[in-house]
Amino acid sequence: MSKMHVKLTVNGKQVEGLAEPRTLLIHFLREDLKITGPHIGCETSHCGACTVDIDGKSVKSCTTFVAQVNGADITTVEGLTNDDGSLGVLQEMFREHHGLQCGFCTPGMITRAHRLLQENPNPTEEEIRFGMAGNLCRCTGYQNIVKAISASADMLNAQKEAAE
Known part of the structure; x- marks a missing residue:
């Protein structure tokens, strides 16, 4: 199968590459672009370990072809750090x-x-529990994940108020 030219914006940077149209986005990110934050879990879109943000929507990258997102703006967990490289909220x-x-x-x-x-x-x-239902965790029991998201909301809202 012939390869196609792919152009994406990943974590704010323009990237290009060659990929077969049937290449899954998760494989293109991890193997071609060496972006290893998104993980390969179930490969059926059930676990959410491969979740990325594409053009403002959460998408499971293990069931998305790179050809489907040519030209898209993609954010992975690496793109959620602060500009100085420190951890984001x-x-x-x-x-x-x-x-x-x-x-x-x-x-x-x-x-x-x-x-x-x-x-x-x-x-x-x-709402947090419902909104996170497509992402599975086998270790935590979710309570601390919910606490972390709630605390993040509080902190982000406080930062927004302070900026206004």
Whole structure:
């Protein structure tokens, strides 16, 4: 099969490459671009370890062809750090509230939580649980993940108020 030219914006940077149209986005990110934050879990879109943000939507990259997102703006967990490379708010709150154990699901959780807080900046616990339902964790029991997202919402809202 012939390869196609792919142009993407990934974590704010323009990238280009060659890929077969049937190449899954997760493989293009990890193998071609060496962006290893999104993880390969179930490869059926059920676990959410591969979650990335594409043009303002949470997407499971293990069932998305790179050809489908040619020209798209993609954010992975690496793109959620601060400009100086330090942990972003969600990353820091996941660390502070121990919203992780083995860490395998964490990149997808944080990326999905980012989009959830963009859609709903002040979610209730129930809304967080519902909004995160497509991302599975086999270690934590979710309570600390919910706490981390809630604390992130509080911190982001406080930062927004201070800036106004």
